[in-house]
Amino acid sequence: MANPLQEQLLKAGLVSKDKLNKTNKTRHKQAKQQSKDAVTESDKVKQQVKQVAIEKAERDRELNRQNLEEENKKAVVAQIRQLVELNQIATDDGETVYNFEDTNKIKHIYVTENLRNRIVNGRLSIVKLDESYALVPTVVAEKIMQRDASFVVLINEAEQVSDEDDEYADYKVPDDLMW
Numbered sequence: 001m002a003n004p005l006q007e008q009l010l011k012a013g014l015v016s017k018d019k020l021n022k023t024n025k026t027r028h029k030q031a032k033q034q035s036k037d038a039v040t041e042s043d044k045v046k047q048q049v050k051q052v053a054i055e056k057a058e059r060d061r062e063l064n065r066q067n068l069e070e071e072n073k074k075a076v077v078a079q080i081r082q083l084v085e086l087n088q089i090a091t092d093d094g095e096t097v098y099n100f101e102d103t104n105k106i107k108h109i110y111v112t113e114n115l116r117n118r119i120v121n122g123r124l125s126i127v128k129l130d131e132s133y134a135l136v137p138t139v140v141a142e143k144i145m146q147r148d149a150s151f152v153v154l155i156n157e158a159e160q161v162s163d164e165d166d167e168y169a170d171y172k173v174p175d176d177l178m179w
Contacts, residue, residue: 076147083144084127084151089135091115100126100154102133107153109133119156126154 009015094110098119101107109126111119115135118124125141126133128151136144138155145152 080127080144080147080151081129083140084129084134084136087136087140089115089124089137091135102128102153107133109135111135119154122156125152125156127151128153 006015006020010017010020091109091111094112094115096111096113096116097108098111098116099106099108115124119126119135122138124135125138127136127141127144128134133153141152141155145155
């Protein structure tokens with residue numbers, strides 16, 4: 001017996017040995033249960049450290065996603081710049097003004113009469129690169145639109161060739177022609 005009071009009560013005959021053992025067992029069970037249920041300070045610290053690590057990993061993932069988006073945007077802009085620079089049609093000696101709308105403002109570029117007709121017919125398009133405008137073939141402008149439509153300022157629809165301008169209007173293509 002570890003408790004001197006219990007020993008005295010047992011000697012005095014006020015308590016039986018069975019009752020004393022029963023109380024010791026219940027006390028022991030309660031202490032054991034409390035130690036199981038009680039979250040120690042070290043457990044709390046471990047949980048906080050885990051939570052901080054999870055939050056940091058989420059922040060890192062979000063930053064990585066943002067950086068990847070920025071890199072992709074830069075790559076798209078570089079591709080567009082390359083497409084425009086490789087396919088740009090020179091308008092240096094243009095004497096005709098071609099007016100077009102860009103963000104609700106009327107802008108103009110000087111082109112030759114031939115280039116103006118090609119723009120009107122939908123063979124050439126106008127794209128914006130930095131603060132200037134460039135003429136590119138409509139096929140290139142459509143490729144640019146696939147990457148980022150904000151760079152394309154004007155694409156006219158191609159006019160259908162009328163029958164009177166068509167050189168091959170007299171020659172009919174058979175329906176069963178195999179290529």
